[in-house]
Amino acid sequence: MSKSSIKNIGVLCSGGDSPGMNCAIRAVVRTAIGEGLGVYGIQKGYEGLLENNIRELNVSSVGNILQHGGTILQTSRSKEFRTPEGRKKAADILKKRQIDALIVIGGDGSFNGAMALHQEHGIVVVGIPGTIDNDISGTDYTIGFDTAVQNAVEAVDKIRDTANSHARTFIVEVMGRKSPAIALKVGICTGAENVVLPTATIDYQKIAGDIDRGIKRGKTSSIIIAAEGEEAGIGYTIQKNLKDQFHLDAHVCILGHIQRGGNPTPTDRLIASQMGHSAVKAITSGQNASATVYVNGKVSLAPLADCLRKKNEFDVSEVELLTSLSI
Template sequence: MPKTIKKIGVLTSGGDSPGMNAAIRSVVRTCAYHQVECVGIYRGYQGLIEGEFQPMNARSVKDIINKGGTILKSARSKDFMTPEGRKRAFDNLVAQNIDALVTIGGDGTFTGAIVFNQEYDFPVMGIPGTIDNDIFGTTHTLGFDTALNTVVDAIDKIRDTASSHNRLFFIEVMGRDVGHIALNTGIAGGAEEILIPEEDLGLDRLVESLNKSRKSGKSSSIVIVAEGDKIGKNIFQLKDYVDENMEGYDVRVSVLGHMQRGGSPSCFDRVLASRMGVKAVESLLEGKTNYMVGLLNSVMELTPLEKAIKGKSKINLELLRVSDIMST
């Protein structure tokens, strides 16, 4: 028989993403609804080790659903990677009478939760919070939709300048291992070319594609580049190559960087976070552990944490085809 859950801790870890606050709010209020105590843990696993705990109730999370970032702060913890650090974390949880943990973050966060569960048989539940959308077991991670809207808004503004000056812009977006942000925003922003880690376009084909666009009457172009794209060493090398192999373009680079992580979460991310928080808490109360909550076919489902981090989120092949057609 699973032990009765009377108090749940919640933390955010790794890179922040829009929707984390909405998820914290959902966890806290779901606990209140079920008359379970909730404790906020500041600075992720590092705060867990250092005992940075704060009791939370339904009023503790008012007016945060619309805010980006995370009120619980976030940090990467080298100490938690050691057995000694995890022992201190466990002792602190026991001292606070905390029975289960909700962790909000990405694959590093979930890896830590898996190890902790294996060592101490401590109930854990994961909520995927990362703008890259690179977690298996959910069609959308928290922050992905908001990041898309942020990037599209930036592309629209850059296109104004590109069109006014007949410029070619390389715009780098986040996506170290997957190209979800680049592919979706490239289509939505009307990009002439999209470079992602999953598809090796090649430098020669890139120049060929840009020349084709210019011959079709386009006087300016936008190329969206995922940071993990393998064509060149970096986006500036791409610029130099095009400068050397194409005439008539004034080539510029814009790296959007961490602005993609910030900002007020979209309606979609607020609703998603609210659903995920409810599912996470109620799953723990049902005796489930070592799972991640995710959105699959519009339904909240559970995926084993290990499968979530070892599985590979796949690029939508239909979107690749749509991109090819739209860039004609």
Template sequence: MLEKMQKIGVLTSGGDAPGMNAAIRAVVRSCSFYNIECIGIYRGYQGLIEGEFEVLTARSVRNVINKGGTFLKSARSQEFRTKEGRAKAATHLKKEGVDALIVIGGDGTFTGAIYLEQEHGIPVVGIPGTIDNDINGTDYTIGYDTALNTVVDAIDKIRDTASSHDRLFLVEVMGRDAGDIALNAGVGAGAEEILIPEENMGVEKMMESLEKSRKSGKTSSIIVVAEGEKSGKNIFELADYIGQNLEGYDIRVSVLGHIQRGGAPSCYDRVLASKLGVGAVEALLRGENRVMVGITHKVVTTVDFETAISGTRPLDKELRRVLNITTV
């Protein structure tokens, strides 16, 4: 495989995550190290369909390791969901002479890569880039650590206001299907309660906890809510319910939103992205295909795409236990 590999393409797809640029940089520099031409593909799968290619060199990725977002940009592509769209994409890759493709993103990105390989025989390797940390086969995804630090910093600031005005704040964080950000940031910021999609705490149990806190003399509290948690139709409805059924709290809602995606990546995310970028190129050189490169117990490993995107990651029950103890 090493002798045949001459061109490798790289793209970012789905939601951006801090550290994607560091991953691209590692892919490009690894290609340079192994005397392989690297082709950058702009705007994800949509750019693949439209042939938005550019040769990337070590000079192309200078001063990007510290930048948030992705300089290759990302885009949702409805056309790539069709066989016709994927056929266009494959035609552009073959015309450019690209031997294999590295995709950086989450489960939707990997699903697209599976179809591209199945239908057109293009070798693909994935790098997990998503702040949700909801991919199997890796302990951490690129962007997760930075997002956690962003959320903890925001909650620390919100707590100052909550304490000053005797307020109860409901803070919504990202996580439609996974509560990793909510659970870890909530523990890290000392939240009184954490609501996550993986388990239904129940409104009544939360109300009992808040009532207990109020009777103990606590005049301000922080509840962290993952966006996919459905105790109410939305966080504002949940706030209204608490206000109607619990006296003694001045309630406010803060939705952190896309601030969690932005900003310079943490040192951990830069190092992780660098490891996985090198690992992705070397996986292709070993002849691996349709796999994701991940990190397990500090070791770079590979797992097939189907495993990576199957089901949900198990909840960190030990962390939930820690929360229950430290909020007594």
């Protein structure tokens, strides 16, 4: 589809919500209107698209939303859209509404859906990486990560007060599924004594040794940050093993959904605004299947194909930094 023929764009959020999505929506809407495009908000992700849950957005629709967490468009996961029939139906709905391009804010799963929609039905698509897990290939940053880390760090700072007051060990489980990103940054930023990453085998001997060494050098508490991995609850496993193997008592806190919400941090607001703006510019400049990415400290465009995988690597030097600073 040539650049000039696009008249209307749609925007939706898909997968887990993340703080900053509203900033991206606001930037999409206002940039689109500034470019003379019509812009349609699709409620509840691909699910809502299939239900024709769509309304036109204007400049005021996105007023006073950039400071709030969550997403005014709501989000969901859709089974039907994962089928070719579902995507055919979605494409028909978009075409009937004369929506020629779709901006999808979400994770790698949402991007794969967008790519299929593009390949099978020629819809112009742009992906904006939005997930607190920071685990999408091709970008150093995904919207919501900074706020999630901020929420978790504030929580651990509070837990540290109690840990110090009782001379206790705490295991704090943070979100991120198989991504180590939240756990690692939270660990460094809270001075955690240990961090347990999702892909690693847990070295209980080392953890127990560190706790013991900490007590001997006069530390009043120990904090272990654990990435949740495939399923929440790993904190309890660690607790049991420390107790069974080393007679060490530890308390468990699973931070859970408090990490996802709240007012987005300035960094999330800025990057989300830049990405939303950039996504519309990608469409008006004739890109077909692209994604906004954050590379080398800047927002730019990349082929959507580069951003379809999960990314769970981490920089081992960051683990060393954590270890060398929490002595």
